[in-house]
Amino acid sequence: MKKVAEIARQEMTTQLTEAQAYLQGHLKENPLQFMQERITKEMEDKLRELRINNPIESVLKWQCDTCELETCISHLGDIVQELVSVPKYSTFQTSTIATGKKGSGPGQLNDPRGVAIHEATNQIFVANTSNHRVEIFSDTGEYLNQLGEEQLDMPYGIAIHGENVYVSCCVDHTINQFTLTDMSLVRKIGSVGSNNGQFNFPRQLTTDPIGHVFIADRDNDRISVHDTDLNHLRNITHQSMTKPFDVKVSRDHVYILCPYNNPCMHVLTLEGHKLHSLITSGLGMDVLCPLFFCLDSLNNFGISDEDSHTIRVFSPEGNLLHKIGTEGHQQGMLCYPKGIAITPNGRLVSVSENRNYGLQIFY
Template identity: 35%
Template sequence: MCHKSRHFYPLNSTQLCLGGMNAYLYLKWCLCLYYPIETKINDLVDRIVYRLNQRRAALLNRYHELRDEKAARRSARIKKFEELVGIKADTERRLQINELQELQERILADIELKLAEVNAHQPETHIVFRNQSEHLEQLIAELGEVLEEEVPIIHNYQAMREVVAVVKRGTAHGELNDPRAVVIDYNTNRIFVTEGVPSLSGPQARISIFTDGGDYLDSFNHMDMHHPYGIAIHVDNVYVTDTRVHAVFLFKIETSYPLIAELGTRGSQIGQFNDPHNLAVSTNGDVYVTDYCNHRIQILNSSLQSIRNLTEQPIKYPRDIKLTADEVYVLCVDNPCILVLSHAGERLRSLVSMGRQRDVCDSHFFCIDSAKNIIISDYMFGKVKIFNKEGTLIHTIEIGRQDERLTYPLGLGQGLVLTKDLNLVLVYLHSDYCLRIFSCL
């Protein structure tokens, strides 16, 4: 049996069960089995920044090369002009003493012609340089507009305010029953939420879909899916992990959301899983899956084949994973709890400590903004904490209302993700509201 958490809280006497087991051990057993939490975020914004910066750097280098070439030509022209002026002055002095006057006059005439050529305007060179320079300046200006429009840099978490409080707990369509993870389809700005445990009187476990304003749109499920947990979207593919059947499902974003592929059984071999949590998809379509109880990250291709491990070195209970253009961030049950690796599996650094008296008490999911700030939900205390890329805490957000924090001591947060507009979308486990949206602008 796999232990999901290391933090336990005693209940009152009305919640005793399991025969002679006392309340403390019963809560410990319950927490170990039923409250693994996960999240996910897409890294599209980071990839845009990286590629546009590469293009801008290349353009600027070419611009500087052309400018240096123009300066070098001007310097050579000035040097030649000064040499000819010196020769002219020397010749004029010689004419004054009538030394070979006729020859000197011819030389002087030749020098005057050369001076005229050196001083003459060179239209072709000037026009070519001017046209190239103007073209480069236009491209750089357009690139600046793209960066300004597509990649907002300011993340004002201190001024965060709730803009939408929607989607109550329940089993009907448009309600959420035990929400787990949340992801944004950046092509349509739709919000996808996994619902973990099916109700005995309600529908099957499912994926519910909402607008970026929280309005219900649709839902889908599959008979083989019993406990959907993590979720990721790439192009028109939806990838979902299931912690009960220990598998990864691939659905197509179409009218009926058909099941395209399924991989996994319980086990420790390559292609098997033991409690798969969240997942992330790279720009080339590779799917990175946190294989929680096997202490590893498995990488699949877009059709759930061609499987390998990110690194052979164990990662202690990986819970969540996020990808940037050049790094892999893994949230695990270790200290520090954010492990940063290269895409080749090399360990680069570790950030953020986990524990009751540390940076976060208990975290199951996180996301990264375009400035590489790390946004983590402190599950036990219903808070969201923001750390900079060096791992320093820069802000704490109290998400739940005061009465909620008193009523639900086991925490409020579950999955979280940032939208293109820098709105923070959260789903809840212990709250009347199961989906809430906050503005970070």
């Protein structure tokens, strides 16, 4: 019976792979239209095949109904959500929401740097660096709230997991954890140094799916990894990784942007083993000053290029897919773009030194 059950699992895995490829092919063509018009039926059809059109249906019903089938349903739902969240880059030159006039008042920005998205609400969190706080906006640009005004000194990077907000401050070399429950500061760690738990000009940070915090510890030439309570877990280092500035984590890989000297994007396993690097100033990429980047659900990555005042989107192999923005201070224009992020509903968020529209949402 165990052998038969294993055959059943293999059959289910094969059909799940086919269903994934089928849905991915359709969703890539026109994700939003497909979701609106057909996804319910297609999902039902494919899931029905997983359960019924199987030569060993009885074993599947006995072994998999309460466990593996639910996993399949959940996994297919994740696939659909990921593909639908891929931005429609081709429309971004004409479709924007803009806000964040330069200033010090609520919702105004002064040298913004990092940006992060609260996935449950699509809310946008901006490290309002020279105003020493974090601003919170809706994904339609409406100013909502702020946090950290009394606790932060030149906030730089920002990451969110669940109700936890993590903010790096490069001046005092600290990482600050806030809770969205009451916007209060939960803990602050760090001081200047190279020991575990110390930092040397920390820049961007991100979280993985289970809430571990990855911090680009720039002048220590490492990625410092912490748990949700900011207890140190490990460091990621590599001889070719110098002065990391930004870091992102997908389901399978860690992406690290090192912008100085010979700018490149390092791709590593989750355990920290290096796979390959993409030279951002070569291979046709021509990104002159890359400091911030984001990943979409297909591992395409967008890079803010300060020198050309653009955002450039590349495939995982480094091929240019789209270029967004021109230099200026009007809506749709960028001026020394900084942090970028992608919302779960497929909008690309950018902050820059545009004195009229420091926050722009492309959709």
